[in-house]
Amino acid sequence: MVSFAGHAYPWDVLGDPAFPARVADAGLATVTLAAAYHTVRAATPLHPAHQLVDARHSALYRRSSVAFGRLRPLSPSWTDPDAFALAASALKAAGLRVNAWIVLTHNSALGSANPDLSVVNCFGERYPYALCPAHEEVRDYCANLATAALQDVAVDGVSLEACGQLGVVHMGHHEKTDDAWTADGLRALSVCCCPRCRSSWELFGASQGSSAFASSVVQRLQAIVRGEPLPLPPEVLAARHAHTDLLRAQVLDAVRTAAPGAEITLHGSPDPWATGPSPGLTPTAAGDVDAILVPAWPTTEATAALIRATRAAVEPAAPARPGLDAAGSQEARSVTVDAYLTVLPPAGADAVLPHARRLVDAGAQRLSLYHLGLAASWRQPLFAQITGGIS
Numbered sequence: 001m002v003s004f005a006g007h008a009y010p011w012d013v014l015g016d017p018a019f020p021a022r023v024a025d026a027g028l029a030t031v032t033l034a035a036a037y038h039t040v041r042a043a044t045p046l047h048p049a050h051q052l053v054d055a056r057h058s059a060l061y062r063r064s065s066v067a068f069g070r071l072r073p074l075s076p077s078w079t080d081p082d083a084f085a086l087a088a089s090a091l092k093a094a095g096l097r098v099n100a101w102i103v104l105t106h107n108s109a110l111g112s113a114n115p116d117l118s119v120v121n122c123f124g125e126r127y128p129y130a131l132c133p134a135h136e137e138v139r140d141y142c143a144n145l146a147t148a149a150l151q152d153v154a155v156d157g158v159s160l161e162a163c164g165q166l167g168v169v170h171m172g173h174h175e176k177t178d179d180a181w182t183a184d185g186l187r188a189l190s191v192c193c194c195p196r197c198r199s200s201w202e203l204f205g206a207s208q209g210s211s212a213f214a215s216s217v218v219q220r221l222q223a224i225v226r227g228e229p230l231p232l233p234p235e236v237l238a239a240r241h242a243h244t245d246l247l248r249a250q251v252l253d254a255v256r257t258a259a260p261g262a263e264i265t266l267h268g269s270p271d272p273w274a275t276g277p278s279p280g281l282t283p284t285a286a287g288d289v290d291a292i293l294v295p296a297w298p299t300t301e302a303t304a305a306l307i308r309a310t311r312a313a314v315e316p317a318a319p320a321r322p323g324l325d326a327a328g329s330q331e332a333r334s335v336t337v338d339a340y341l342t343v344l345p346p347a348g349a350d351a352v353l354p355h356a357r358r359l360v361d362a363g364a365q366r367l368s369l370y371h372l373g374l375a376a377s378w379r380q381p382l383f384a385q386i387t388g389g390i391s
Contacts, residue, residue, distance in 0.1 A: 003366045004387050005030040005099060009042060010061050010083035011053045012373030013090055020094035022046070022380065023372060027387030030097040032159050032368060035084040035149035036060045036073065038106045038129070045376045053078055057109040064148035071110050071117070071131070071141035073148070085153050092154060099157035099265070102149050104142040104251065105131040106162040106277065119166060120194040122221035130166035133247040134196040134239075142247060143254040150258035157263035158255050159293065159368075164244040164268075164279025165192055181225060184232070188224040190275040191236050193217075197243075204238035237272060241282040252288060265291040265338060270309040278340075286314040291336035293368060299347050299355040304362040310337050311363030339364035343375055343382040356386045 006028045013019050013033070023031060038058045044050055060073035061084035075081045088098045111118040111128040117138055119130040131138045142163070150158065167190025168181075181189060191197075198214040217233050224230050248266070255264060266289040267278040274280040278295045286292055294310045296303045314335040339359040343352055356367055367390070369383055 008372040010087040013087035026383035032099040035100040058107040066148040097156040119192040143250040146254040167275030188221040200239040204235040293338040296339040299351040307362040338366040342370040
């Protein structure tokens with residue numbers, strides 16, 4: 001049986017009394033609602049009071065008493081400072097389930113203000129939108145962010161985006177980077193070469209001194225970017241995954257403390273080298289959570305292959321999260337493969353339902369639909385087509 005959820009921002013809900021009814025009409029019982037989110041200029045075509053929301057920086061949509069360190073989330077000026085709590089309450093009052101959508105290491109405001117904690121590529125260029133999980137300060141911030149987002153709000157689930165390292169791919173203002181590098185070049189440019197990451201590579205197989213080894217890795221990455229057919233250094237991936245595991249463990253501990261019993265979904269990719277909102281799964285990632293949300297926007301067979309690869313990756317992890325059933329006996333818990341698909345362009349309206357069916361045939365057990373607030377009136381029927389067209 002396939003389940004469904006729809007994504008939304010708090011400002012889609014607040015001030016629009018018709019929003020919960022639209023969700024129900026779409027055949028959805030669950031809304032994945034942003035609680036901490038990156039900068040965005042969002043259309044709100046169905047909202048009765050506004051057509052656009054300009055979220056000018058990353059923000060936490062909660063009033064919170066959590067004690068942050070140097071990395072402190074900013075509060076929004078474009079909506080109520082406690083918008084997530086207010087919107088979640090309105091949705092729950094309408095009988096809908098609510099998942100808290102929390103974006104972790106993607107934060108341009110904090111990365112720009114604290115460049116020493118941001119990702120650095122092999123040419124020494126910083127990515128200010130990307131906080132590097134190799135830093136303890138970044139991991140502490142992400143755990144505190146999760147605590148603050150969930151504090152004193154009843155949620156049914158938690159969806160963790162960017163629980164790992166971001167890389168070179170990022171939609172910036174008037175982005176002009178398409179087709180500039182090969183796939184291997186993109187991977188090489190997505191390796192963080194900040195001092196903390198460089199010093200950690202030696203722990204994962206380097207036989208030389210740390211400085212000499214780090215320099216050789218940087219030179220190899222630069223050569224790959226320039227087109228030389230060299231393998232990516234395995235020590236780099238091992239270090240990145242170690243830092244990702246540390247980040248995830250700390251965030252999950254915070255989530256389970258703040259929202260005990262909530263289902264936890266991790267945005268991830270079966271490609272171990274992937275960076276971005278859905279970082280590459282480490283060997284232990286799937287066994288730590290209830291569901292893996294896989295990016296599935298392109299309506300191509302390659303996306304279905306990604307779902308199949310995720311299904312294969314999580315199967316060995318399925319018994320890794322033992323729990324206790326009502327009788328107190330041990331019970332293996334399966335890991336849900338959740339396909340994240342959009343009804344928005346560039347997806348063609350005629351392609352959305354066949355694409356959703358292909359993803360389910362490939363092994364998706366849940367479909368998370370993007371985006372309830374961004375979709376115009378002529379796209380809204382696609383939600384019901386999907387929920388009604390898949391059993």
